[in-house]
Amino acid sequence: MNILAIETSCDDTGVAVVKVGGKKRPRFRILSNFVSSQVEVHKKWGGVYPTLAKREHQKNLPIVFKKALQQAQGERIDLIVVTAGPGLEPCLWVGVNFAKDLAKKLKAPIIPVNHIEAHILINFLNNKCVFPAVCLVVSGGHTQLILMRGIDDYKILGETRDDAAGECFDKTARILGLGYPGGPAIATEAAKFNAPGLKFKVKLPRPMIYQKNYDFSFSGLKTAVLYDFKSRPLKVRKSKEYIQAMAAEIQQAVIDVLIKKTLKAAKDYKVKSIILGGGVAANDELRKQFRVQSSRLKFKFSVPPKVFCTDNAVMTALTGYYHRQEARNKNLESIEAKANLRLK
Numbered sequence: 001m002n003i004l005a006i007e008t009s010c011d012d013t014g015v016a017v018v019k020v021g022g023k024k025r026p027r028f029r030i031l032s033n034f035v036s037s038q039v040e041v042h043k044k045w046g047g048v049y050p051t052l053a054k055r056e057h058q059k060n061l062p063i064v065f066k067k068a069l070q071q072a073q074g075e076r077i078d079l080i081v082v083t084a085g086p087g088l089e090p091c092l093w094v095g096v097n098f099a100k101d102l103a104k105k106l107k108a109p110i111i112p113v114n115h116i117e118a119h120i121l122i123n124f125l126n127n128k129c130v131f132p133a134v135c136l137v138v139s140g141g142h143t144q145l146i147l148m149r150g151i152d153d154y155k156i157l158g159e160t161r162d163d164a165a166g167e168c169f170d171k172t173a174r175i176l177g178l179g180y181p182g183g184p185a186i187a188t189e190a191a192k193f194n195a196p197g198l199k200f201k202v203k204l205p206r207p208m209i210y211q212k213n214y215d216f217s218f219s220g221l222k223t224a225v226l227y228d229f230k231s232r233p234l235k236v237r238k239s240k241e242y243i244q245a246m247a248a249e250i251q252q253a254v255i256d257v258l259i260k261k262t263l264k265a266a267k268d269y270k271v272k273s274i275i276l277g278g279g280v281a282a283n284d285e286l287r288k289q290f291r292v293q294s295s296r297l298k299f300k301f302s303v304p305p306k307v308f309c310t311d312n313a314v315m316t317a318l319t320g321y322y323h324r325q326e327a328r329n330k331n332l333e334s335i336e337a338k339a340n341l342r343l344k
Contacts, residue, residue, distance in 0.1 A: 122312075131148060143160040214261055
């Protein structure tokens with residue numbers, strides 16, 4: 001089976017062709033995988049503007065699609081998969097409409113899939129995950145803890161009440177005068193931090209870390225960064241030492257909350273494994289600390305290769321494969337973009 005997948009949920013235009021073989025256990029072979037990033041377009045704004053992102057998708061999708069087909073060397077397409085939500089609705093519609101038109105032309109069945117589930121199931125590309133599992137999906141727009149008893153068997157345990165973790169990185173990076181996207185910029189500065197000899201201390205809160213629920217809140221962390229920044233003399237604000245110290249503390253504060261909440265859920269629900277996904281999962285320090293803590297408590301830990309943490313169409317293709325029984329040959333008009341689509 002050859003699957004063509006389309007991803008336009010936010011600011012990355014992705015198209016991939018994935019071949020699936022194997023009888024007892026699927027084997028996935030990536031025939032092509034192209035992602036067109038809009039970082040340069042949105043950088044000056046410090047965040048994603050939906051109307052600009054929609055325009056870029058409309059421009060880039062035909063180009064990326066053509067490249068993906070060429071690299072796949074004309075393989076027959078058996079199934080079309082498209083991200084239907086959650087995400088930015090104007091962007092989602094670009095992908096959905098393109099996929100529906102393509103399905104008509106190729107007379108191929110089509111499946112709309114959930115973007116959050118795709119961030120989870122990309123872990124199945126090379127890993128064998130053991131159920132039940134607690135899944136942490138953490139990105140610029142989402143921070144959710146999900147109990148997974150099997151594929152298509154999910155229960156949302158908790159989620160952010162305001163800013164997502166990735167959004168917090170973007171906003172605090174902007175306060176510090178760092179680049180966009182904020183996560184990589186914060187991580188780069190944090191890696192340079194050297195605590196010994198520092199003339200000042202930076203200590204930030206860990207919001208909701210000791211509450212008994214599984215929810216998150218990162219807006220207070222952003223506010224604490226702003227207050228600390230404004231309280232410093234101009235010379236300190238612009239110093240490398242301060243920027244690096246603050247970046248390291250921001251990163252660790254987010255990591256502490258994510259790991260504490262995830263491990264609590266894993267222990268409470270007596271799961272066998274912890275699954276990590278989403279753009280923030282590309283953070284080296286987060287991956288390292290999760291791996292150490294999971295091993296210490298005897299949980300199997302799974303995280304995708306960094307290239308598949310950020311939005312891509314390979315994860316969309318895998319999700320479509322696991323829902324292939326839901327493929328539609330007719331009634332394409334019933335397929336819609338849903339900005340607030342939830343896991344079932």
